Amino acid sequence: MRIFTAxxxxxxxxxxxxxxxAEGRARQALASPIVNADGSITFNVAAPSANDVKVWGNWMxxxxxxxxxxxDSDGVWSVRTSALPSDMYSYSVIVDGVTGxxxxxxxxxxxxxxxxxIVIVPNGKGxxxxxxxxxxxxxSARWYRTDSLDMTRRINVYTPAGYEESDEKYxxxxxxxxxxxxxxxxxxxxxxxxxxxxxxxxxxxxxxxVVMPNGHTSIEAAxxxxxxxxxxxYTPLPDFYNGDMERSFGDVMRWVExxxxxxxxxxxxxVAGLSMGGFNASNISANYPGEFDYVGLFSPGMRRxxxxxxxxxxxxxxxxxxxxxxxKLFWIGIGSDDFLYDDVKRYRETLDSEGFVYEYHESAxxxxxxxxxxxxxxxxPKLF
Amino acid sequence: MRIFTAxxxxxxxxxxxxxxxAEGRARQALASPIVNADGSITFNVAAPSANDVKVWGNWMxxxxxxxxxxxDSDGVWSVRTSALPSDMYSYSVIVDGVTGxxxxxxxxxxxxxxxxxIVIVPNGKGxxxxxxxxxxxxxSARWYRTDSLDMTRRINVYTPAGYEESDEKYxxxxxxxxxxxxxxxxxxxxxxxxxxxxxxxxxxxxxxxVVMPNGHTSIEAAxxxxxxxxxxxYTPLPDFYNGDMERSFGDVMRWVExxxxxxxxxxxxxVAGLSMGGFNASNISANYPGEFDYVGLFSPGMRRxxxxxxxxxxxxxxxxxxxxxxxKLFWIGIGSDDFLYDDVKRYRETLDSEGFVYEYHESAxxxxxxxxxxxxxxxxPKLF
Numbered sequence: 001m002r003i004f005t006a007x008x009x010x011x012x013x014x015x016x017x018x019x020x021x022a023e024g025r026a027r028q029a030l031a032s033p034i035v036n037a038d039g040s041i042t043f044n045v046a047a048p049s050a051n052d053v054k055v056w057g058n059w060m061x062x063x064x065x066x067x068x069x070x071x072d073s074d075g076v077w078s079v080r081t082s083a084l085p086s087d088m089y090s091y092s093v094i095v096d097g098v099t100g101x102x103x104x105x106x107x108x109x110x111x112x113x114x115x116x117x118i119v120i121v122p123n124g125k126g127x128x129x130x131x132x133x134x135x136x137x138x139x140s141a142r143w144y145r146t147d148s149l150d151m152t153r154r155i156n157v158y159t160p161a162g163y164e165e166s167d168e169k170y171x172x173x174x175x176x177x178x179x180x181x182x183x184x185x186x187x188x189x190x191x192x193x194x195x196x197x198x199x200x201x202x203x204x205x206x207x208x209x210v211v212m213p214n215g216h217t218s219i220e221a222a223x224x225x226x227x228x229x230x231x232x233x234y235t236p237l238p239d240f241y242n243g244d245m246e247r248s249f250g251d252v253m254r255w256v257e258x259x260x261x262x263x264x265x266x267x268x269x270x271v272a273g274l275s276m277g278g279f280n281a282s283n284i285s286a287n288y289p290g291e292f293d294y295v296g297l298f299s300p301g302m303r304r305x306x307x308x309x310x311x312x313x314x315x316x317x318x319x320x321x322x323x324x325x326x327x328k329l330f331w332i333g334i335g336s337d338d339f340l341y342d343d344v345k346r347y348r349e350t351l352d353s354e355g356f357v358y359e360y361h362e363s364a365x366x367x368x369x370x371x372x373x374x375x376x377x378x379x380x381p382k383l384f
Numbered sequence: 385m386r387i388f389t390a391x392x393x394x395x396x397x398x399x400x401x402x403x404x405x406a407e408g409r410a411r412q413a414l415a416s417p418i419v420n421a422d423g424s425i426t427f428n429v430a431a432p433s434a435n436d437v438k439v440w441g442n443w444m445x446x447x448x449x450x451x452x453x454x455x456d457s458d459g460v461w462s463v464r465t466s467a468l469p470s471d472m473y474s475y476s477v478i479v480d481g482v483t484g485x486x487x488x489x490x491x492x493x494x495x496x497x498x499x500x501x502i503v504i505v506p507n508g509k510g511x512x513x514x515x516x517x518x519x520x521x522x523x524s525a526r527w528y529r530t531d532s533l534d535m536t537r538r539i540n541v542y543t544p545a546g547y548e549e550s551d552e553k554y555x556x557x558x559x560x561x562x563x564x565x566x567x568x569x570x571x572x573x574x575x576x577x578x579x580x581x582x583x584x585x586x587x588x589x590x591x592x593x594v595v596m597p598n599g600h601t602s603i604e605a606a607x608x609x610x611x612x613x614x615x616x617x618y619t620p621l622p623d624f625y626n627g628d629m630e631r632s633f634g635d636v637m638r639w640v641e642x643x644x645x646x647x648x649x650x651x652x653x654x655v656a657g658l659s660m661g662g663f664n665a666s667n668i669s670a671n672y673p674g675e676f677d678y679v680g681l682f683s684p685g686m687r688r689x690x691x692x693x694x695x696x697x698x699x700x701x702x703x704x705x706x707x708x709x710x711x712k713l714f715w716i717g718i719g720s721d722d723f724l725y726d727d728v729k730r731y732r733e734t735l736d737s738e739g740f741v742y743e744y745h746e747s748a749x750x751x752x753x754x755x756x757x758x759x760x761x762x763x764x765p766k767l768f
Contacts, residue, residue: 050480052433096432097432097433097434098430098434098484099484103484107608108492108494134611135538136527139523140524140554141524143519230489232490
């Protein structure tokens with residue numbers, strides 16, 4: 001046993017200081033975060049030499065101040081939040097003004113240029129974001145060639161449990177991220193694989209292939225996965241809302257259709273996206289009329305319509321064709337506090353004036369992953 | 385443009401404090417880490433309210449003290465290391481005694497229960513650990529059924545660029561992690577996908593399927609990917625060196641063979657592992673004689689041989705059969721400073737006394753990912 005202890009020591013040097021402190025607490029293992037039965041979360045940080053420890057989490061409003069932790073005689077700082085609704089939360093621990101992770105929590109995500117700790121409050125929506133004892137789909141990180149952009153680009157594909165053992169063709173949903181995101185975003189912040197696994201297992205969602213391309217056509221892959229190396233993610237990228245994602249989307253679809261057993265009829269094809277990806281989804285569905293029976297716009301960014309690409313030409317006329325060819329669902333969801341709310345309202349007024357049929361879902365909250373995960377949960381059962 | 389700035393602000397609240405400080409530095413963007421031309425690394429941490437900022441990185445020896453950063457008048461703490469050999473390094477920033485990430489670096493990895501920042505020093509080995517502009521393989525996270533363990537378990541599979549467009553059967557390497565690792569370890573700490581992409585692109589390594597199972601048979605998946613939820617990773621797990629990985633290994637192989645176009649002849653099959661995984665590889669090759677022409681033991685943990693499993697019975701006799709059936713390469717690599725060095729020496733003496741043929745590689749250094757990545761680079765070109 002001794003030699004393996006040595007391996008552990010060698011591999012966990014960086015947490016030894018923390019752990020020694022934990023030992024000081026009467027051999028009580030220090031843990032953080034602790035989700036309490038009422039949905040509140042207790043955070044513990046061993047920091048005897050710090051002057052100030054705070055927590056900022058995305059259950060808080062933008063104007064809220066970080067929570068201050070209180071220090072005990074062992075140098076352990078703690079705070080307990082109020083009871084929180086079931087969800088996945090990301091949060092940061094701020095030690096003497098420096099924002100970082102919860103040192104005792106290994107579960108993290110990167111969202112644009114921030115790395116945060118994550119925690120799931122169960123007994124509600126959060127259960128769909130957790131890994132459950134259900135059949136799991138496959139998540140593959142692949143690379144596809146797009147001649148339209150003269151690039152090879154990274155793409156994530158979810159295939160449901162049973163796909164590999166089946167001969168059937170599956171319906172396919174293209175799921176697009178927002179301006180700050182990439183092909184990882186729906187898997188990390190969006191918990192798409194867990195949502196799909198759990199809802200398919202309950203029979204609420206049809207088994208489907210879900211394709212998550214990278215919507216930033218100026219780069220080949222999410223930060224760290226492309227050949228530009230480990231540079232700090234730069235936002236905004238110069239490519240947003242320029243039409244390149246839409247005009248090259250046929251390459252994505254043809255690649256998917258030749259690499260996966262997916263249906264190619266409109267009734268078996270959907271496209272959805274959040275924020276910038278919702279803008280993309282609206283344009284893709286208009287420019288490829290009759291190819292998508294299911295379209296989802298989650299807090300879509302509908303204001304900017306540059307004119308340099310044919311993608312944005314004659315959209316009203318394209319939507320008329322789209323209506324004539326028919327579709328089963330054009331779904332728009334937005335939070336009442338979303339800063340894009342008024343833009344979406346104006347967009348809906350345009351659709352109304354054109355007689356373009358859509359389903360509208362207005363939730364509480366703003367431009368948040370909490371809403372986008374929930375919209376996915378609401379949207380998926382309506383498909384196929 | 386304004387509305388998208390708002391999106392960014394909403395999404396990057398946690399780094400705003402840092403960025404405001406950076407603005408204070410005469411609009412000079414603060415960056416960290418900065419790899420200098422000589423291979424040294426400069427770390428910058430904006431922490432005007434901190435009393436003490438240190439960096440600990442795995443280029444340092446275990447006995448070394450963390451580097452102290454010096455504070456300038458803007459509250460930015462900095463240090464420059466000595467010139468470092470090309471490699472990937474992981475490191476932590478310690479602010480007033482609390483160990484965390486480099487706040488300006490979004491690139492991280494989890495190794496057992498530590499999350500650290502990572503940085504690559506180029507112009508040498510490190511170039512093989514970086515994503516280059518070469519054809520990329522697919523990395524899939526899948527789940528397989530093992531009747532031997534009555535479990536469904538997560539497994540990562542690398543298929544080389546061109547696999548999906550081919551009809552050929554590819555050689556297959558099973559690549560096993562150490563006691564603290566999981567099915568993610570060779571992809572994160574080990575940079576196996578990058579090493580394979582880069583060396584295959586140069587024609588130095590044959591395109592092959594590489595299978596990375598989880599060697600801890602008491603759990604179904606790496607922390608955060610299994611249904612036990614986001615618990616703090618527990619080490620050591622109770623399952624190590626109990627023979628379950630070896631006895632259930634046939635299930636892994638049969639699953640791979642029925643899910644991938646892989647060769648099933650010994651000449652097209654290899655197994656390698658580090659530390660505990662090296663021990664596993666030695667036992668797997670002995671207990672499945674004639675199935676593996678290529679075996680790699682990277683810093684193998686060879687001391688403990690429990691007697692409760694048939695896996696460990698009559699190993700000398702099994703190795704005799706293995707020799708008689710024949711194999712092409714049995715490769716052992718270890719660092720001269722590895723704490724397992726003497727055990728491996730005794731193991732080699734046993735092999736010598738049995739006339740069991742192997743190739744031995746002794747490097748500098750210890751029980752480190754720096755060595756294991758390098759052993760993979762040395763081992764792969766010898767295969768198939």
